Amino acid sequence: MDAVAARAGAGKGSLYRRWPGRAELVADAVRHAMPEFVPPPDDGDLRDQLTAALRRCADDLHGPSGQASRGLLAEAVRSPDRRRRAAAAGHHPLTCPAPSSGPRGAGSTVSPG
Numbered sequence: 001m002d003a004v005a006a007r008a009g010a011g012k013g014s015l016y017r018r019w020p021g022r023a024e025l026v027a028d029a030v031r032h033a034m035p036e037f038v039p040p041p042d043d044g045d046l047r048d049q050l051t052a053a054l055r056r057c058a059d060d061l062h063g064p065s066g067q068a069s070r071g072l073l074a075e076a077v078r079s080p081d082r083r084r085r086a087a088a089a090g091h092h093p094l095t096c097p098a099p100s101s102g103p104r105g106a107g108s109t110v111s112p113g
Contacts, residue, residue, distance in 0.1 A: 001025070023075050023082055026068050031066040 005012045018024040025055060040052035052068075061069055076083045 023072065024085075030065045030068045030072060034060055034063075034069070055057055 001012050001015055004025065005015055007013075015025065019028065031098065037053075040049050040056075042049065060066065
């Protein structure tokens with residue numbers, strides 16, 4: 001938090017007013033830096049759509065924000081409390097928009113419990 005505050009030219013107190021801890025700050029930074037997910041076109045083949053969606057998620061995890069994303073995933077696995085706080089805030093590090101294949105998947109997301 002010290003390095004972030006110094007780079008931002010702000011005090012640590014201002015960071016802690018916005019984010020309760022380092023993980024929450026990193027999660028917001030990752031969400032901001034990740035490209036917007038554009039679901040694959042609905043071609044009627046759910047398997048191809050899921051494969052394309054998962055490939056995109058994998059590409060994002062290996063992209064510029066990938067290291068931070070992987071760290072958040074590891075933190076969520078290690079800390080049930082942090083996982084619950086993220087879920088309560090509406091965030092889960094493994095959430096990816098699900099491809100729509102007719103009415104059963106329209107506009108939904110896939111997120112592990």
